[in-house]
Amino acid sequence: MPKTRSSRSARAASVRPQKGTVCITRQVHFNSAHRLYNPTKSLKWNQAQYGLCTNPHWHGHNYVLEVTVKGQPDPVTGYLIDLGELKRILNTAIVDKCDHRNLNEEVPFLAGIIPSTENLVIAFWEQIAPHLQHLKHGRLHCVRLYETPRNYAEYYGPDAD
Ligand SMILES: [Zn+2]
Numbered sequence: 001m002p003k004t005r006s007s008r009s010a011r012a013a014s015v016r017p018q019k020g021t022v023c024i025t026r027q028v029h030f031n032s033a034h035r036l037y038n039p040t041k042s043l044k045w046n047q048a049q050y051g052l053c054t055n056p057h058w059h060g061h062n063y064v065l066e067v068t069v070k071g072q073p074d075p076v077t078g079y080l081i082d083l084g085e086l087k088r089i090l091n092t093a094i095v096d097k098c099d100h101r102n103l104n105e106e107v108p109f110l111a112g113i114i115p116s117t118e119n120l121v122i123a124f125w126e127q128i129a130p131h132l133q134h135l136k137h138g139r140l141h142c143v144r145l146y147e148t149p150r151n152y153a154e155y156y157g158p159d160a161d
Contacts, residue, residue: 017073020072022072023141023142024068024080024083025068025069026067028087028091028094028095030094030098030099030100031060031062031099033059033103034058034104035059035104036053036114036115037056037104058102058104063145065144066144066146067142068140068143068144069086069139070139071137071139073137080135081135081138089128092131093124094124094127094128110123116153117147117152121144122155125157125158128140128143129157140157141156142155
């Protein structure tokens with residue numbers, strides 16, 4: 001017997017929410033100059049500690065930033081977060097402020113911070129987290145920053161061990 005219009009539309013109107021904890025990640029890129037230098041120490045100490053990375057004439061990195069949101073998908077949208085929204089947040093909070101900048105000299109939220117990869121992931125978390133507090137189904141889980149394809153640091157927030 002052919003299905004009636006009403007039974008087809010009733011079936012089309014139902015969704016099956018998926019239960020499970022998921023991580024979703026957005027990657028962005030930026031290029032920045034920096035040097036590793038502790039101004040409270042001598043040049044000799046800095047050179048011994050950092051080698052070429054303390055070159056006073058700076059050097060650059062093609063940074064890759066990956067930001068992960070964790071949670072259970074919204075049963076209505078299937079999203080933890082709209083990745084377009086996450087892209088806009090990362091561009092506003094990080095990329096627009098750091099891209100083609102000198103991280104030691106030109107980025108107000110990094111003032112006084114030695115721009116090691118380790119320190120940058122903590123500073124970036126602090127910039128990104130306030131933009132994600134409104135999420136109902138996800139929360140900021142990890143900020144990962146690649147300084148080179150082989151070196152990266154990860155931060156899981158102030159409450160993680
Ligand atoms: Zn470097």
